[in-house]
Amino acid sequence: MxxxxxxxxxxxxxxxxxxxxxxxxxxxxxxxxxxxxxxxxxxxxxxxxxxxxxxxxxxxxxxxxxxxxxxxxxxxxFWLGVNQFADLTNDEFRATKTNKGFIPSTTRVPTGFRYENVNIDTLPATVDWRTKGAVTPIKDQGQCGCCWAFSAVAAMEGIVKLSTGKLISLSEQELVDCDVHGEDQGCEGGLMDEAFKFIIKNGGLTTESNYPYAAADNKCKSVSNSFASIKGYEDVPANNEGALMKAVANQPVSVAVDGGDMTFQFYKGGVMTGSCGTDLDHGIVAIGYGKASDGTKYWLLKNSWGTTWGENGFLRMEKDISDKRGMCGLAMEPSYPTA
Missing domain, CATH: 1.10.287 (Helix Hairpins)
Incomplete structure (x- = not known):
């Protein structure tokens, strides 16, 4: 028809x-x-x-x-948001110095672990070192691959507050400029343990205001006096979230993660769960733990990408997962300074 x-x-x-x-x-x-x-x-x-x-x-x-x-x-x-990395492909983001700042350790010399005999059942259900005044405001490393310095300094700021009662912002730039005769290489990357070694040898660190952050490799400036010091550092037993919990219950702890996934690039809020890489490339600091309203246990972490990333600069990642290495490898190489 x-x-x-x-x-x-x-x-x-x-x-x-x-x-x-x-x-x-x-x-x-x-x-x-x-x-x-x-x-x-x-x-x-x-x-x-x-x-x-x-x-x-x-x-x-x-x-x-x-x-x-x-x-x-x-x-x-958890959910994602449009942030300062929104015009970068994930490959470009992975290659930026913002994300590529942590150099995984090839050999870790065994250290003591002072929290070994702590009974995990006696630990508080939730910890947030911000509420105890042991965490300085969020900082921004910019386009300098020195997350290792920000992580080490944040952990040190925490233990200094707990041991002296004073919270003071310490200088990442002193580490970037002066800790260059070993594995740490300023904006080209480094390790938190190496930073702790330098701080001990250097007799401490000066304040942020005395040696402000420049987001670039500069010549080491002579500092007449250090404001704060540490006595040593210890590594948390690797791939053991229970041991990490013991440490974080007592002080902020430096951790390394794989921060290269798109979900990490654009993380905005909630508890990060699901698959994640374990190629450690970014240093941050664990400042607590807790449980979300839906029962999901999480680690509370401080990043160094400014306040427009994550939960005003902070991050929550699922805790006690089946992979012993932890979410994004956070349990692989944790360490903390001692005072």
Missing amino acids: AIPKTLLFAVLVCLCLCSAVLAARELSDDAAMVARHERWMAQYGRVYKDDAEKARRFGVFKANVAFIESFNAGNHK
Whole structure:
């Protein structure tokens, strides 16, 4: 049976209208995304060298926003957000000095573990060293691969507060500039244990205000006096979240993680769960633990990527998982200074 011309014409008109509506919606969506990218650029002070670079970065930004929105539409215990890394592909993010600052230890000399005989059943159910005044405000390492220094300093700030009653922001830049005669190499990476060794040998660290952070490798400045010191450091037994819990219940602890996954790149809040790498590349500090309202146990951690990342700069990761290495490898190489 032949289709009446009027019906055929009506179908064609309908198809054309639908196509036009979809095209208009796509243009509108693109315009909205362009405007969103412009606002993001203004927020983070991002400037591109030319229009071609801007167009390329816009494409990356758009793809990352789509990933974030798709992830957040799923059933997860945590969520992602558009942050300062939104115009970087995950490969680019993994290669940045922001993320590549921790150099995994090839040989760890055995140390004592003062919390070995602590009865885990007697530990508090929740710990948050921020509430005890042992955690300084979130800092931002910028484009310098010295997370190792921020992690070591945060752990040291904690033990100094617990031993002296004084919380003072100490100098990461002194480590970046002066701890360069061993494995630690400023913005090119380092290890928290090596930082602790330097601090002991150096007789301590000066304050942040006396030797401010520059996010770059500079010549070591002579400091007349150190504000705070430590006596030693100890490694937490590897791949043992129970041992890590004993340590964190008593003081902030430096930990290394694999911070390269997209979920880590764009983490915004909640308890990070699920699959995660264990190629340690980023140093942070464990400042507590607890249990979410849904019963998920978590570690509370302080990062050094500013307050626009994570929960105002902090992070919660699932605790006591089946993998002994811990979420993103956090139980593989923890350590802490002693006073």
